[in-house]
Amino acid sequence: MASALVFKVCSSLPYRCARASRLTPGSVLAESGYTRPPMNEVRVYTVSELNRAARGLLETELGDVWMKGEVGEVSRAPSGHVYFSLKDSEAEIDVVRFRGRAPLLAAIEPGMVVLVFGRATVYEPRGRYQFVASLVQPVGAGLLHAAFERLKEKLRQEGLFEASHKRPLPAFPALIGVVTSPTGAALHDILAVLGRRWPLARVVLFPSSVQGDAAPTELVAALERAGRFSLERAPLDFVILGRGGGAAEDLAAFNDERVARAVYASPIPIVSAVGHDVDVSMTDFVADLHAPTPSAAAELTTPDGAEIADSVQRVAERLRAAVEARWTSAERSLRSTLRASLAREPRRLVETREQKLDLHVGQLLRFPRASLHPQIDRLRHAEDVLRLTDPRRPLERGYSITYAVGAKTPLRRASDAAPGMEIETVLAQGRIQSRVEGVKQE
16 A cells, blocks of 8 residues: 655644654654554544634633734725734734624724734645734734834934035936836836927936845845946936836835935935835935935936927917018008108108208308308418519519529529639520539629
8 A cells, every 4th residue: 555644733632643754554653652553443524624613612712812013914804804914023924804793993904013903823725824813903003014114213303405405307308227126017107208298318228126125135226327427338317217006015125325325425316206106205205306206206307298289389379470470560561661751752741852952052041141251361361472472473574493403492692602603694584504614702
């Protein structure tokens, strides 16, 4: 007969517990000190019978109890039932609260520490150990929430949340960095929104895990890579740091102090977009801008291309209308000028100018002649002076002027001449050239 595998079971079953061992028919359970009873004397359970027995034993022996723990992941079924986990520092148990039980005293959120009243049981179809809660009431902030608040206060006192440190984002970004998981929904959401709103922007992905023990270190390294990229290759307008929603444990990396300080120290503006609308992370307080979701981050940081196109179209229409109005006004003004009397009859313009000329001539003719007499007398006196001083007038009476040939001044004394000197005599009409034969001085 084939061998059988025996598993360890609890002491409430027909025989005591033994470690799993490979047995053959008729073998002795040496470790327990018992031999196997004959098959016709042993109760053989089906799986459903065993689960039912375990459930009865658990509910009967333990009964209704109070239990305290920190709420983990929470899910709400369409039926109205609420499923969540309850944990402490060493263990975790699944809890279900069925619809129609005592109303909740507060909304169940991850990280809360609650008291639950109910019974431990076994879900027979799956053999799953769980706790059925009939009453749930909070007793204060959970361990994760308390740690979050302590770090938040520490960073606040250091000034990491100061509004003066927040940097503005450009209105029309050209190069956007994204720090997130390359396989997560957050990246898909961001790219979809950017493609719809502002396809002119380029996106540079700096991949990192977003949950797990290694996530904080990877997020810090990704932010540092983004900073080096912006300084050495191409300036980034800003970086979107984020991920999709999840339980508090899933978002823990964005509450890490190292990540928060890396966001604060980043040379590039950071947009924190972690989780869903209700989620709050430490990076939300430190970042230059907080967006409730990754897709909202893309919405908040980019303009709507369609709206800009519409605005440009409206401005173009206003400019066209303004140009047409100016053109129409100029055309009306020109037509009005052309219709004016002077433009219709150019002869009238000439007649007007002739009348002005007649007026000026008449004024000149009416100018008193007596006012010109002094000027006329001065002019006549000047003429007399010029006439009397003219050197040619004595020549007309028989006088002459003698020059040494080549000289410019006339000879005034006989001693200025010498025998043999060539001289030139100027008469009223003509000149005589001669040579001095002798000089006689008186």
